[in-house]
Amino acid sequence: QAKAAGRNNYQFFTERMNLAAARHFELESSLRGALAREEFALYFQPIMCTETRRPRALEVLLRWRRDGALVGPDEFIPILEESGMIMEVGEWVIRSACVQAMQWQREGLEVVPLAINLSARQFTHQGLVDSIRAIVDETGIAPGLVEFEITETALMQHGGQTLEILRQINAIGMCLSIDDFGTGYSSLAYLKRFPVRKIKIDRAFVRELEASTEDRAIVAAVMALANSLQLSVVAEGVETEGQYALLRSFGCQYAQGYLFARPLPAEQVASLLAG
Ligand code: C2E
Ligand code: MG
Ligand code: MG
Ligand code: MG
Numbered sequence: 001q002a003k004a005a006g007r008n009n010y011q012f013f014t015e016r017m018n019l020a021a022a023r024h025f026e027l028e029s030s031l032r033g034a035l036a037r038e039e040f041a042l043y044f045q046p047i048m049c050t051e052t053r054r055p056r057a058l059e060v061l062l063r064w065r066r067d068g069a070l071v072g073p074d075e076f077i078p079i080l081e082e083s084g085m086i087m088e089v090g091e092w093v094i095r096s097a098c099v100q101a102m103q104w105q106r107e108g109l110e111v112v113p114l115a116i117n118l119s120a121r122q123f124t125h126q127g128l129v130d131s132i133r134a135i136v137d138e139t140g141i142a143p144g145l146v147e148f149e150i151t152e153t154a155l156m157q158h159g160g161q162t163l164e165i166l167r168q169i170n171a172i173g174m175c176l177s178i179d180d181f182g183t184g185y186s187s188l189a190y191l192k193r194f195p196v197r198k199i200k201i202d203r204a205f206v207r208e209l210e211a212s213t214e215d216r217a218i219v220a221a222v223m224a225l226a227n228s229l230q231l232s233v234v235a236e237g238v239e240t241e242g243q244y245a246l247l248r249s250f251g252c253q254y255a256q257g258y259l260f261a262r263p264l265p266a267e268q269v270a271s272l273l274a275g
Pocket of ligand 4: 180
């Protein structure tokens with residue numbers, strides 16, 4: 001009987017594997033033409049200054065409109081990364097974000113810096129720096145209006161050349177932040193060797209801030225260390241007034257989350273910047 005159950009489990013498992021593989025294959029082939037079909041769009045989520053509760057930056061979040069349905073980045077970014085398509089799509093993201101910022105500027109809006117996510121694959125390539133320089137030339141964007149977010153895990157995986165590329169980006173005048181901080185196994189002391197200005201505390205530590213004394217202790221400790229290293233801190237995934245009040249009491253300078261705004265299409269951001 002145990003054997004039969006084992007067999008069933010195995011069958012169930014392989015069916016699920018086949019389904020996942022089929023889905024993956026299907027997504028990968030339709031992603032190949034997605035740029036040309038103009039199926040990608042940028043959404044923007046404000047990062048608020050906790051003191052003024054006004055947007056201080058906008059995080060740029062990629063969306064894929066596939067047959068009318070919006071596919072989230074957690075499903076398709078890994079496929080772009082594996083297949084190498086992330087290089088081309090990532091460059092499209094940077095260029096489109098800069099074009100959008102210049103558009104807002106022409107409309108007379110007060111533009112705040114855009115925080116653009118970078119995959120590990122992108123910042124191990126010298127080509128990234130060249131394309132950033134080209135985009136700055138083409139669009140005329142002020143480098144101070146562009147920041148990049150790199151996850152802690154991605155930084156940990158890469159060595160020598162990465163540091164050099166990040167330095168070059170920094171030399172162009174663009175800041176770097178560490179995304180999803182606390183989910184990897186690094187230390188702030190280690191990350192300090194990179195030219196980083198800001199860390200984003202992962203929402204895993206914010207979610208139960210009100211209920212969990214451990215999470216409060218972790219956030220307070222990260223804040224203390226970040227302050228002593230002169231790094232600013234952004235809290236991700238802030239959904240309640242209670243979380244917001246606690247973060248303010250810890251001296252956290254920036255906060256991002258559904259409490260303030262969801263990621264929005266460009267048209268809706270305009271009114272937020274104007275308001
Ligand atoms: P991330 O960079 O950590 O972005 C924050 C994610 O948290 C976004 O998910 C955002 O919609 C979500 N979020 C914001 N506030 C809240 C909140 O209050 N509660 C909850 N539950 N979630 C919140 P999204 O847009 O699905 O993006 C997921 C990840 O995909 C991003 O995580 C980032 O790592 C990656 N990503 C998105 N756009 C790009 C891109 O253009 N390039 C690259 N390489 N990665 C991207
Ligand atoms: Mg991010
Ligand atoms: Mg994050
Ligand atoms: Mg994330």
